Amino acid sequence: MSDPKKDVSEFNEVPEAEVRSRKRHFSISIVWLVPLVAVLIGGWLVFKALSEKGPEISITFKSAEGLEAGKTKIKYKDVELGQVATIKLSEDLSEVVVTAELVKQAESFLSVNTRFWIVRARVGVSGVSGLGTLFSGAYITLDPGKPGNQTHYFRGLEQPPLVTADLPGRHFSLKADSRGSLDVGTPVYYRKIQVGQVVAYHLVEDGHTVLFKIFINAPYHQYVYQNTRFWNASGLDFKLDAQGVRIDTESLTSILIGGIAFGNPQVEAPGPPAEAEALFILFKNMDEAKERTYLIKSKTVLYFDESVRGLTIGAPVEFWGIQMGQVIDVKLVFDGQKKTFRIRVLIETETERFYEAGFIGDDVERQQLFENLLKKGFRAQPKTGNLLIGSQIIILDFFPDAPPFVVDWNAKIPELPSVPGTLGELKLHITSILKKVDAMMTQVKELSAKLNHQIEPELSDTLQQATKTLVTIQDTLENDSPLQQDLQIALREFAKAARSVNNLADYLERHPESLIEGKKGK
Amino acid sequence: MNQGLKTARNEGLISCHSCHLLCRSAGPDAIMTCPRCGTRLRRRKPNSIKRTWALVVAAFIFYIPANLLPITIVTSLGNAQSDTIMSGVIYFIKTGMWPIALVIFVASIFVPLLKLIILTFLLITVQRKSSWRQKDRTRLYRITEVVGRWSMVDIFVVTILVALVKLGALASIQAQSGAVFFCAVVVITLFAAMSFDPRLIWDTEESLNE
Numbered sequence: 001m002s003d004p005k006k007d008v009s010e011f012n013e014v015p016e017a018e019v020r021s022r023k024r025h026f027s028i029s030i031v032w033l034v035p036l037v038a039v040l041i042g043g044w045l046v047f048k049a050l051s052e053k054g055p056e057i058s059i060t061f062k063s064a065e066g067l068e069a070g071k072t073k074i075k076y077k078d079v080e081l082g083q084v085a086t087i088k089l090s091e092d093l094s095e096v097v098v099t100a101e102l103v104k105q106a107e108s109f110l111s112v113n114t115r116f117w118i119v120r121a122r123v124g125v126s127g128v129s130g131l132g133t134l135f136s137g138a139y140i141t142l143d144p145g146k147p148g149n150q151t152h153y154f155r156g157l158e159q160p161p162l163v164t165a166d167l168p169g170r171h172f173s174l175k176a177d178s179r180g181s182l183d184v185g186t187p188v189y190y191r192k193i194q195v196g197q198v199v200a201y202h203l204v205e206d207g208h209t210v211l212f213k214i215f216i217n218a219p220y221h222q223y224v225y226q227n228t229r230f231w232n233a234s235g236l237d238f239k240l241d242a243q244g245v246r247i248d249t250e251s252l253t254s255i256l257i258g259g260i261a262f263g264n265p266q267v268e269a270p271g272p273p274a275e276a277e278a279l280f281i282l283f284k285n286m287d288e289a290k291e292r293t294y295l296i297k298s299k300t301v302l303y304f305d306e307s308v309r310g311l312t313i314g315a316p317v318e319f320w321g322i323q324m325g326q327v328i329d330v331k332l333v334f335d336g337q338k339k340t341f342r343i344r345v346l347i348e349t350e351t352e353r354f355y356e357a358g359f360i361g362d363d364v365e366r367q368q369l370f371e372n373l374l375k376k377g378f379r380a381q382p383k384t385g386n387l388l389i390g391s392q393i394i395i396l397d398f399f400p401d402a403p404p405f406v407v408d409w410n411a412k413i414p415e416l417p418s419v420p421g422t423l424g425e426l427k428l429h430i431t432s433i434l435k436k437v438d439a440m441m442t443q444v445k446e447l448s449a450k451l452n453h454q455i456e457p458e459l460s461d462t463l464q465q466a467t468k469t470l471v472t473i474q475d476t477l478e479n480d481s482p483l484q485q486d487l488q489i490a491l492r493e494f495a496k497a498a499r500s501v502n503n504l505a506d507y508l509e510r511h512p513e514s515l516i517e518g519k520k521g522k
Numbered sequence: 523m524n525q526g527l528k529t530a531r532n533e534g535l536i537s538c539h540s541c542h543l544l545c546r547s548a549g550p551d552a553i554m555t556c557p558r559c560g561t562r563l564r565r566r567k568p569n570s571i572k573r574t575w576a577l578v579v580a581a582f583i584f585y586i587p588a589n590l591l592p593i594t595i596v597t598s599l600g601n602a603q604s605d606t607i608m609s610g611v612i613y614f615i616k617t618g619m620w621p622i623a624l625v626i627f628v629a630s631i632f633v634p635l636l637k638l639i640i641l642t643f644l645l646i647t648v649q650r651k652s653s654w655r656q657k658d659r660t661r662l663y664r665i666t667e668v669v670g671r672w673s674m675v676d677i678f679v680v681t682i683l684v685a686l687v688k689l690g691a692l693a694s695i696q697a698q699s700g701a702v703f704f705c706a707v708v709v710i711t712l713f714a715a716m717s718f719d720p721r722l723i724w725d726t727e728e729s730l731n732e
Contacts, residue, residue: 017536017545017554017563031573031717034710038580045587071603136602 054082054102059116059140061156064096066120066138074100074116074140081106084140098156100140110152113145113165117157129160159184163199168218171199172274174230174260176282179210181234181258188214189233189261192251195220198260212282214260225264226271230280231289234258265290297325297348301413302380302394303333304343306420310392311382317347319396325349327394346413347380347394367409374417377402382421392421536563567719571645577714578641584706585634591700594680598693606700607631607676630676630704633669637711640666641718648722656723663720670715673708677701 064087066072072084082102090097102110120138121130133139140156143164162185163169176182179201188196196216204211216224236249249255260282264270274280283289308330317325329346370378377400385393396416405417476483508515530537536547538556545563548554554563567573592604605613607630614623640662647659680701687695 014535014544014546015557017548017552018557019548020553020555031569031576035576035580035583038583038706038710042583042587045591 052104054104055107055110055152056085056099056101057110057152057154058097058099059154059156060090061096061098061118062158064098066118066133067096067098067140068137072137072139074102074142076142076144081142098140109144109147110150111145111148112151113148114154115143115145115157115161116140116154117142117160119160122160161199162197163215167215169196169216170218170221170224170274170276172214172216172224173277173279174212174214174282175204175279176210176212176232177208177284180232182212182232182260183257186257187251187253187259188216189251189259190216190220190223190263192261193220194251194253195223212260222273223264224262224274224278226274226278228262228264228270228274228280229283229289230260230262231283231286232258233261233286261286263289297350299328299413300347300349300416301411302345302347302416302418304345304382304418304421305340306343306382308343308345308382308392308421310384310390311345311394312391315385315391315393317349317380317394317396322353324353324396345394347416367407370414371407373398374405374407376400378416380416380418382418384426531565536565538563566721566725567717570717570719570722571648573717574641574645574714577710577717578638578645581634581638581707581710581714584703584710585638588700588703588707589631591703592698593676593700593704594683595696595698596693597696604698607704626676629672633673634704634707634711637666637670637673637715641711641714644718644723648725659723660720663715663718663723666715670708670712673711674705677705677708 061067067084067087069084069087073080074082074084080103082100084098084100086099088097088099089095117140118138119130119133119141121134122128141160143161143166145165163171182198182201184198184200186198187194188198196214198212199215200213201210203209233249236247236255238245238247251259253259262280263286311327311330313327313330315327316323317327325348327345328348329344331344333342333344334340335342377398378396379399379402381395381397381399382392383395385391399419402417402419407414475481478484511520514520530544534547536545536554537543538545538559538561540561541556541559543556543558545554545556547563547565555561556563589607592606593610595602595604597603607626611623611627611631614620614626644659644663647654680695680697683695684697687693
């Protein structure tokens with residue numbers, strides 16, 4: 001632009017540009033809106049990423065089978081909650097530590113009760129699960145559990161829990177003598193409908209019982225009353241009796257993996273519904289569950305001064321023919337005062353039976369009742385239960401003649417006085433019988449001696465005589481004996497005579513006149 | 523250097539961008555229109571440096587989410603996998619498909635970044651009225667213009683895949699937000715390159731008194 005005027009002449013033919021008035025003037029170009037929008041969007045993304053960034057948790061697993069860092073998802077109800085960030089071995093190489101980034105939403109329900117486990121394809125007796133993961137790969141899922149203290153360190157479960165917190169229903173505990181064939185996942189049946197399952201089991205600290213935790217799904221948990229009976233329904237129930245062969249089972253599954261069934265006693269009115277976590281006894285089978293109505297038991301001790309041969313642990317204790325309990329211990333004790341041995345028998349009675357019979361009262365009333373009964377002669381007595389095998393039982397009965405007895409209520413186990421058993425009496429009877437038999441046997445002996453010494457010689461003479469007689473008879477009857485010969489001659493003569501008579505008869509037939517005229521000469 | 527050069531500006535002349543009619547300028551601050559087609563006449567692209575700066579900054583900002591956010595989600599047999607541009611490149615390298623990895627890397631990561639860096643470089647040098655290697659800088663600008671559109675390859679590939687792979691539960695591909703940002707980067711850099719006036723490189727000798 002040093003000298004414009006000089007050049008103008010060269011471009012005279014170039015048209016003049018039209019001039020317009022300036023309409024608008026922006027001090028800031030509108031184009032700056034573009035980076036502004038970019039900043040806004042970028043800022044929003046950053047804010048979103050930061051605000052959605054949830055907690056970082058670490059979960060310990062036995063093995064990271066199927067897990068992949070940066071890929072494996074953490075899902076709950078199939079909603080993605082996060083992703084596995086890193087997978088590392090623990091310091092002692094025994095475990096795998098998985099760290100995962102979760103969304104912010106997860107923060108609120110992570111607690112010490114939250115359980116994590118890996119969902120993989122699993123094939124078990126009770127079913128197949130997680131087939132979808134065959135294609136999609138394993139993922140980690142969780143059960144929020146009950147609210148509790150927050151934590152970011154978890155121990156993953158190796159097996160998926162059977163019952164998650166969102167499942168409606170109720171937990172109960174069952175006490176059993178042994179685990180049997182029951183396992184985690186074993187179904188629980190009510191009227192042959194599967195209504196729940198075994199969630200866990202463990203040995204109680206004392207080592208005597210196994211405690212099962214079961215879960216009954218809603219709405220079936222309302223059928224569990226306080227007097228509901230649970231029993232082991234594993235396998236086949238095979239019965240052979242007078243009614244024939246009966247085979248009973250809860251389901252095919254329970255034959256394979258066992259099962260638990262429960263029912264309510266029909267004779268009783270159902271009690272109040274059972275509370276969650278209520279404890280029940282797990283009976284060995286249905287019959288036992290139906291019989292064993294009585295759970296409250298009290299112990300009583302008995303002393304006997306005689307042999308209790310045949311009385312075994314488990315022998316029934318009966319009162320007027322109704323079983324009230326059983327013998328739980330039999331042992332020999334030494335009585336320091338009397339310097340003699342005694343038999344101490346511990347029995348267990350089902351106290352509830354007394355309540356059922358109409359007696360309701362507290363401990364003091366019960367003691368009074370007991371003392372009253374004792375005054376009337378309430379005593380225990382051993383009795384032969386089965387003559388064939390000689391087993392003994394304990395019976396409770398009233399013996400008005402029994403000596404009075406005072407109960408020591410301060411003793412650890414109260415004592416019930418006893419009366420001598422029927423076996424003792426029986427023994428006396430048998431002894432007297434045996435004595436009589438003995439006397440009888442002596443008489444028999446004397447008789448036989450008499451027979452030996454007095455009758456035998458005479459008899460021998462007689463026999464000799466008889467022999468002689470028989471020899472004589474034999475001689476007489478021999479072939480060449482005179483008697484035989486005489487007899488033969490006589491018979492021959494007799495035959496001749498018969499022939500002569502025959503001839504005479506013929507002649508007479510031809511010459512009947514000869515009877516009168518006589519024989520004519522030739 | 524180009525003191526003695528006869529340029530249109532030096533002669534007080536102006537060319538119409540639409541019909542290329544040469545007109546006489548009415549003065550440095552006047553608003554002029556082409557007497558033939560009525561298009562507005564400008565000596566240089568208006569606010570070229572400001573505009574380019576704005577777009578370059580915007581492109582830089584979008585470049586971050588474009589590379590950090592996933593551009594596709596491949597769902598095959600229920601297994602969903604989201605991929606960013608870089609994870610795709612790494613995947614192809616891992617599976618031994620070097621050429622494809624190279625193409626994607628060059629077209630989607632290297633080229634957009636290169637363009638942005640070149641444009642920034644040009645803007646800075648123009649603003650500083652640098653007369654350093656003007657020819658080479660112009661060549662750089664031409665490279666930017668030519669190569670810029672090829673970055674759209676990635677977007678087209680994603681678009682075609684999304685349209686083609688619709689096999690229901692078996693396999694499906696979905697575009698993700700990263701693709702949108704990447705597209706924005708490419709388009710904005712195209713506009714930035716367009717709004718940059720390479721003549722400014724050569725204007726350094728003259729006083730930018732307009």
